[in-house]
Amino acid sequence: MFKYYNSIIETIGNTPLVKLNKVTRNVKGTILAKLEYFNPGNSMKDRMAVRMIEDAERSGELKPGGTIIEGTSGNTGMGLALMAIAKGYKCIFTLADKQSREKIDILRAMGAEVIVCPTNVAAEDPKSYYSVAKKLNKEIPNSFYVNQYDNLSNTLAHYESTGPEIWEGTDGKITHFVAGVGTGGSMSGIGKFLKEKNQNITTIGIDSYGSVFKKYKETGIFDEKEIYPYLTEGIGEDILPKNVDFDVIDHFIKVTDKDAAIMARRLAREEGLFIGWSCGSAVHGALEYARNHMNDNDLMVILMPDHGTRYLNKIYNDNWMKDHGYLEEREFATARDILRRQGIHQQLVTIPVDMRIDKAILVMNQEGISQVPVTDGDHIVGTITDSRILKNLIENPEFKNERVKEIMDDPLPFVAMDSTVDVLSSLIDKKITAVLVRDENNNAHIITQHDILMAMTS
Numbered sequence: 515m516f517k518y519y520n521s522i523i524e525t526i527g528n529t530p531l532v533k534l535n536k537v538t539r540n541v542k543g544t545i546l547a548k549l550e551y552f553n554p555g556n557s558m559k560d561r562m563a564v565r566m567i568e569d570a571e572r573s574g575e576l577k578p579g580g581t582i583i584e585g586t587s588g589n590t591g592m593g594l595a596l597m598a599i600a601k602g603y604k605c606i607f608t609l610a611d612k613q614s615r616e617k618i619d620i621l622r623a624m625g626a627e628v629i630v631c632p633t634n635v636a637a638e639d640p641k642s643y644y645s646v647a648k649k650l651n652k653e654i655p656n657s658f659y660v661n662q663y664d665n666l667s668n669t670l671a672h673y674e675s676t677g678p679e680i681w682e683g684t685d686g687k688i689t690h691f692v693a694g695v696g697t698g699g700s701m702s703g704i705g706k707f708l709k710e711k712n713q714n715i716t717t718i719g720i721d722s723y724g725s726v727f728k729k730y731k732e733t734g735i736f737d738e739k740e741i742y743p744y745l746t747e748g749i750g751e752d753i754l755p756k757n758v759d760f761d762v763i764d765h766f767i768k769v770t771d772k773d774a775a776i777m778a779r780r781l782a783r784e785e786g787l788f789i790g791w792s793c794g795s796a797v798h799g800a801l802e803y804a805r806n807h808m809n810d811n812d813l814m815v816i817l818m819p820d821h822g823t824r825y826l827n828k829i830y831n832d833n834w835m836k837d838h839g840y841l842e843e844r845e846f847a848t849a850r851d852i853l854r855r856q857g858i859h860q861q862l863v864t865i866p867v868d869m870r871i872d873k874a875i876l877v878m879n880q881e882g883i884s885q886v887p888v889t890d891g892d893h894i895v896g897t898i899t900d901s902r903i904l905k906n907l908i909e910n911p912e913f914k915n916e917r918v919k920e921i922m923d924d925p926l927p928f929v930a931m932d933s934t935v936d937v938l939s940s941l942i943d944k945k946i947t948a949v950l951v952r953d954e955n956n957n958a959h960i961i962t963q964h965d966i967l968m969a970m971t972s
């Protein structure tokens with residue numbers, strides 16, 4: 515079938531639902547992730563960018579040749595940049611300096627002008643990214659300030675696209691919906707749609723420590739004492755955006771920056787989902803809720819807003835994680851632990867350099883081993899492997915009468931007894947298939963790739 519899209523904008527939406535299989539161990543029911551990084555701008559914000567721009571064109575607020583201005587945590591900027599390219603507008607974005615470097619670079623790569631503003635100032639401070647965006651809007655003729663926080667086209671986009679996709683994708687069987695809340699557009703739009711379809715669906719908003727939402731929902735109080743700087747990008751606020759519809763959100767759960775980062779990394783490694791930081795918040799909070807409230811027949815959908823590439827220099831960087839105290843040093847087993855498990859008194863099998871090859875094959879067979887250090891007197895001078903013997907015998911069957919020294923490889927490297935398995939495995943490759951280690955009595959032992967694997971998995 516001849517099928518193509520008229521522009522990149524037409525590829526927005528219809529993102530997949532993927533079941534979580536590993537991080538959900540010991541949780542009842544089924545949990546699906548709605549992967550919004552499949553959108554062309556790699557985030558769910560593409561959806562609302564289209565709606566906000568097209569609504570502004572319809573209302574006459576945005577005219578041909580105009581300039582789009584927005585304060586954005588990066589993802590909205592990407593969606594707006596795609597729209598600007600498709601429709602011939604200019605873009606200026608203001609960002610808080612806590613946002614990832616990657617997001618800033620991406621926006622510039624898409625032709626936008628980016629102004630970086632301080633994070634740790636109040637929203638009404640003239641230096642904040644909200645205030646700078648508003649000021650630019652006043653100064654630049656024919657400019658349109660998108661204001662994703664209070665622009666209700668944001669909620670409408672999710673009410674009209676993401677909500678129906680989730681309802682149809684689950685065949686109306688969804689019982690719980692979870693999403694991080696920033697501007698509120700996604701949770702409010704999707705939550706409203708789902709509750710109109712089935713008012714028994716439970717909606718859980720994910721908030722950050724340092725944000726006002728949870729307390730406001732539970733007490734009706736906007737408590738400034740709740741506000742303090744935090745690192746997770748995209749969720750939580752120090753304002754009450756018009757797009758947050760508190761009536762549509764049943765519960766809020768707060769998640770720490772650290773728990774979110776650790777869960778995001780688990781999702782990458784255990785589920786193959788290379789997702790953004792706030793996805794970690796959403797899944798961490800969702801599992802906390804699910805463990806206490808879900809039953810076998812329940813079906814939860816978690817909205818995953820964006821992609822992991824935007825956080826490569828943060829949560830996906832081990833040094834950054836360590837610097838923030840988020841990465842528990844892993845206790846790796848050492849060569850000593852592996853030998854203890856094998857029985858350290860096991861004698862190392864060796865073969866002298868001038869042994870005939872057919873005899874060496876017999877020894878390897880008897881011992882059930884595929885690589886053996888070769889000795890000359892007391893010294894280890896080489897290694898013989900069954901794959902090398904086989905290769906030579908296939909070329910010339912008479913080779914079996916030759917001496918081991920004719921086909922031995924270099925000796926295996928020696929490592930210290932306290933080398934950890936991550937170091938051992940970094941030494942192992944196609945040529946070096948095992949390492950040697952000497953114990954306190956100067957006896958040599960061999961550690962194979964298989965031994966390392968066993969140590970890492972048991």
Ligand SMILES: Cc1ncc(COP(=O)(O)O)c(C=O)c1O
Pocket residue numbers: 587589590694695696697698699700701747748749790792793819820
């Ligand atoms: C990465 C990320 N996660 C979550 C959110 C929150 O979504 P919403 O603004 O629809 O509440 C945003 C919004 O900025 C975001 O960029």
